[in-house]
Amino acid sequence: MDFTYSEENLMIQEVAREFSQKKLAPRAIEFDESGELDRDLISEMGQLGLLGIFVPEEYGGSGLDHLCYVIAMEEIAAGCSSHASVVGLSNSLFAYPLLNFGTEEQKKTYLPSICSGEKLGAYSLSEAGSGTDAASLTCFAEDKGDHYLVNGTKLWVTDGSIADWLIVFVRTDKDAGAKGITALMVDAQFEGFTVGKNEKKMGFKASPTNEISFANVKVPSANVIGEVNRGFNIAMETLNSGRVSVAAQALGMARRAYEIALQYSQERKQFGKPLSAFQLTQAKLADMATKLHAARLMIHHAAWKKDRGERVIKEASMAKLFATEAATSVAHMAMQILGGYGYTAEYEVERIYRDVRVTEIFEGTSEIQRIVIAREELKDR
Numbered sequence: 001m002d003f004t005y006s007e008e009n010l011m012i013q014e015v016a017r018e019f020s021q022k023k024l025a026p027r028a029i030e031f032d033e034s035g036e037l038d039r040d041l042i043s044e045m046g047q048l049g050l051l052g053i054f055v056p057e058e059y060g061g062s063g064l065d066h067l068c069y070v071i072a073m074e075e076i077a078a079g080c081s082s083h084a085s086v087v088g089l090s091n092s093l094f095a096y097p098l099l100n101f102g103t104e105e106q107k108k109t110y111l112p113s114i115c116s117g118e119k120l121g122a123y124s125l126s127e128a129g130s131g132t133d134a135a136s137l138t139c140f141a142e143d144k145g146d147h148y149l150v151n152g153t154k155l156w157v158t159d160g161s162i163a164d165w166l167i168v169f170v171r172t173d174k175d176a177g178a179k180g181i182t183a184l185m186v187d188a189q190f191e192g193f194t195v196g197k198n199e200k201k202m203g204f205k206a207s208p209t210n211e212i213s214f215a216n217v218k219v220p221s222a223n224v225i226g227e228v229n230r231g232f233n234i235a236m237e238t239l240n241s242g243r244v245s246v247a248a249q250a251l252g253m254a255r256r257a258y259e260i261a262l263q264y265s266q267e268r269k270q271f272g273k274p275l276s277a278f279q280l281t282q283a284k285l286a287d288m289a290t291k292l293h294a295a296r297l298m299i300h301h302a303a304w305k306k307d308r309g310e311r312v313i314k315e316a317s318m319a320k321l322f323a324t325e326a327a328t329s330v331a332h333m334a335m336q337i338l339g340g341y342g343y344t345a346e347y348e349v350e351r352i353y354r355d356v357r358v359t360e361i362f363e364g365t366s367e368i369q370r371i372v373i374a375r376e377e378l379k380d381r
């Protein structure tokens with residue numbers, strides 16, 4: 001691997017960093033407290049090309065690579081984790097499956113307004129009874145010829161209450177397990193589609209998480225993404241790609257916590273010295289910096305391999321597992337360095353500590369990443 005970053009890598013980093021530091025970071029505590037995303041800032045992210053980074057220009061995207069994407073994601077997440085979720089949804093969870101499995105017409109219909117931020121997308125796989133075991137989902141779509149009649153309930157839909165279009169995984173064959181699932185494009189305006197309350201969560205408070213329900217919702221057959229009964233493959237392929245994105249999101253949050261702790265350790269004095277003069281503080285700073293560096297290398301390596309068209313199942317899982325657990329640990333150490341002040345909402349570390357935890361849970365838990373990595377390691381040996 002060539003460790004030199006391209007001009008495009010550095011350019012998108014600068015664009016995302018400037019936007020994040022000027023527009024997101026100063027208001028991150030406000031977003032957490034209000035529990036709301038800023039639609040104008042989302043549009044601005046669209047104008048900057050951050051909502052369709054690897055989407056080809058013909059569909060309204062920036063036409064860059066996955067390495068550019070994870071570099072930008074780290075920067076946006078360092079400013080505000082909830083707005084970073086919109087970047088992840090638009091790029092990884094909405095644009096990626098459409099680009100890889102959608103028809104030409106679907107790509108032209110949906111991608112330009114997602115990339116511009118005019119419309120918001122969501123990805124709905126989980127249900128109350130099927131989380132890690134996604135293939136056991138039950139929300140049912142009956143084939144009626146020119147349309148599907150959808151009935152059931154899905155859970156944990158990020159941006160479910162504000163999304164215009166949702167990629168929803170439904171059961172189309174009751175007896176076929178993973179081979180009886182289909183991906184449908186659902187318009188939030190369809191009759192019979194309803195959104196439940198926002199879940200009360202520990203963190204990511206500005207990013208709504210909702211239940212969605214279907215009562216005899218008619219979805220045109222033209223809205224099937226990919227092949228009927230092949231949706232599980234689309235869901236897994238999308239999550240596999242999204243893992244590197246969540247890893248980069250966790251890295252960005254943790255980096256911000258580290259930067260705050262680093263500065264604080266040099267300003268706060270106890271026993272007549274700055275905290276950074278104590279070796280026990282230095283050890284924490286060294287561990288934090290090392291974890292961040294290792295996570296970044298793993299994320300960039302996985303993205304770089306993906307850009308070369310190589311299989312990255314193991315590397316993506318390793319990057320998500322390591323980066324998210326490292327990020328949680330870095331946020332923990334940052335709070336320790338700030339002492340009691342770190343536990344108050346006055347410093348961002350408290351919010352980051354709450355926000356970062358879920359990265360070990362969504363888009364495949366740490367346990368699932370370990371299962372995937374072990375499976376890959378044991379294969380053919």
Ligand SMILES: Cc1cc2nc3c(=O)[nH]c(=O)nc-3n(C[C@H](O)[C@H](O)[C@H](O)COP(=O)(O)OP(=O)(O)OC[C@H]3O[C@@H](n4cnc5c(N)ncnc54)[C@H](O)[C@@H]3O)c2cc1C
Nearest residue numbers: 123124125126131132133156157158361362363364365367
């Ligand atoms: C804030 C938030 C946003 C989310 N956004 C979305 C979204 O936009 N779209 C969407 O579809 N979903 C979303 N999810 C759902 C998320 O992907 C699931 O929570 C996750 O997949 C885990 O499923 P579960 O919560 O049902 O846990 P379970 O599957 O019930 O697992 C519980 C625990 O058991 C462990 N476990 C399960 N199976 C095994 C096994 N075989 N071996 C060892 N351990 C195992 C898990 O790792 C976990 O620790 C979101 C969740 C949250 C919290």
